[in-house]
Amino acid sequence: MTQHTDFYTRLDTLQQRVAAAKAAVQAAAAESDEQLKQRIDRAQAHLDESAQSARQQLSQVDDSARAKWTQLRADASAKLNDVKANIERRNRQMDAKVAAKDADWAEADSAEALDFADWAVENAELAMLDAIHARAYADKLAKAAGNS
Template structure:
């Protein structure tokens, strides 16, 4: 399997994950509070695991490019709010205005996360295209060296 094929497969996997996330969000809008809390617990656990993996990648990364991306992932994970803690705090709100403000902040966080995801996809596209160009150039030079 060539690296190009691997990128295509990973983009397909990413597309499936986006579709799964979209479906989960649409379903969550109709769920009971208990179901929503369970869904949030699972999502928070997945995010926590991803953050732990990113921290491990950062500490294990040998080359600068891998270390750079691992650090970006670790930094992004560190900036994510603890949704479960926010949810627990939210249930103690008795004031409608405070609850509305909390909802506004949560919606703003969601919008920022989507903006970051959008940037990450654009960035991935650029870096993948660059890697394809770099591999084509290396292959061209190797072929020229073999012919001389």
């Protein structure tokens, strides 16, 4: 399998994950508090599995990429801890105004996460284009060296 094919496969998988996330968010809008908590717990478990997988993959990349991924994962972990703390805090709140402000904050935080996801997709696109160019250039040089 060529690297290009791997890119296509991973992009297809990402597209499926986005569709699943969209469906989950749409379904969550009609769920009870308990169902939402269960959904959040499942999402947390999935994120933990993804983080473990990423840690295994990090052992195979250079130090610069490893540092970037480590920071991204740390940020994601901190965000998750914030979400759990917010849920616990909400359960203790009885004031409607405070709860409304908390909802505003959570919605703004979601918008930031979507902005980050958008940036990550653009960053991945640039990285894949660079990888395709680098491979084509390397192949061109190898072919030229073979012909000389």
